[in-house]
Amino acid sequence: MTQATAPCCDANPDPPTFRGCCIGLSVATCLLFSGATTAADSFWSTIQLHGFAAQSVIKTSDNRFFGDSPDTSFASTEIGVNASVRLDPKVLVAGQVLARRAGDMYDGTPSLDYALTDIALIASPERILGIRLGRVKNPLGLYNETRDVPFTRPGIFLPQVIYYDKVRNIVLSSDGAAVYGSLYNDLGEFSVTLVGGWPVLDDNVQWTYLGGDFPGTLRPNGSVWTGSLWYATVTEQLRFGLSGALASLRYAPHQNDILGPGQTDIVYGIASLQYSARRFTLSTEYGLEPVRWRRYGPLLPRRKVTSEGYYLQGTYRIRSNLEFMACYEEGVADRDDRDGSDFAGVTGGLVPAHAMFSKIVTVGLRWDPTPNLMLRAQYQWNQGTLVLSQLENPDFPRQREYWNLLALQVAFRF
């Protein structure tokens, strides 16, 4: 979307009763199964601890991206630690804490990334069916579930036109329940996941979908639904997926608020395709996001805008621990105003046309000197500033249309 972000990562725990219910249910399942586990040894032997820590350095020619990048920014740090245990061959309990510092957008306060109990109801070589309860990651696109884990990304940053870092939380995770199922046969694997629950909202969402930090509060209007359908060939050479999210947000105005009690309806759909060969992997994704605003009053009239983005990315493994990456991505805030000229006209040039789109060419190298250590370098040529956070770049006239970026990253895992 078109607007900006705010410097806060506090979640509004809403509604608390449901959330409490989910976590309570997880704990109850935990106790139930730990009580039933007779072989204490096998219980302890299934405990796993994993984690990662990454630091990036970012330098841009113009515009701020993850901090004061024109003067070289170190304000991009990602640290995560997770634990999991199999209480039973069919029951997994897992949780991860994530601390993420991202320029002015996130300050590094640790947050609960996921905490869930996974119960497999059917687990056979032909079919798997199960449920997950608690805070679960939303299955959107190729990368959303592990978008903050540097080792799982194809570059230092994910393609921003699909995986906007300026607004993450509406799609990041849900407090609720997931149902998942897979079928395996000679054709390959067919999988489906459906997640229903409450999103973990923060002020970034309000800034992005309302264009500012208003005195009222934006809350989920009922539950958010996320789902994915995947097909993979037998050896996962080809993977094809459709995923999407349906969310509705309700604005509760403060006293003397300039906005009315409005509602924002968001649909997000992604089509994904990935081809994996011995030396190279090709990935492409296309995303569409129709958003509708209504009942906010005269300041924010009823409207509907559809944003769009796609990327094509190739990685080539020169050696098993050395990888070259190239990517082209393009995103528009309004698919009916691709060059942004209409919006620039409406705002009298206050918002320049180039703030309404981004075209980015990226090249990068990844080197893993050891299995636990990864070094990355990446260079980007940008036209347009759609992917920039407005909070980091509040002054539209100062945003440069053409800008370049160099980023280096060191990441450790265990």
Added chain:
Amino acid sequence: MTHRIASNPIHWPHWVAALAIIAMVMAFNPNWAPAQEIIANSGLPKTAITRNEARLFFSMKLGIWPNGAPVQVFVLPDDHPLHREFCTQVLGLYPYQLRRVWDRQVFSGTGQSPVTISSEAELIERTAASPGAVSYAATPPDNPRVRVLTVK
């Protein structure tokens, strides 16, 4: 000359024919390929496994044997030659694909990763000592507590 070429247009040198025959014999002789065996703890009743089952176990998507016992997977490091051979020859997957699946599961709370062991000898030891264990070896191990599973 013209007539000879027309009636027998392909004049392969003898060494090409010989190489072709050798290649065919090697291709059809299972002993030629460097052998990798799927091994399991001998406490399990199973003697054979399908390739699909093997992929599900080693990708950590299926954690339970048909008799209800938990599956414990042991592997060598990603860049170990035997691991690479096993992945591509037996599972039909590249090591980086397995790593991608494990990472996706471990860092989204939907699964676990296998236990990585540094040497093949220790891999066999651990498989012998752990009920429900499954792993691989270059040749059938000489250990009564480990059983080779035939891949169907």
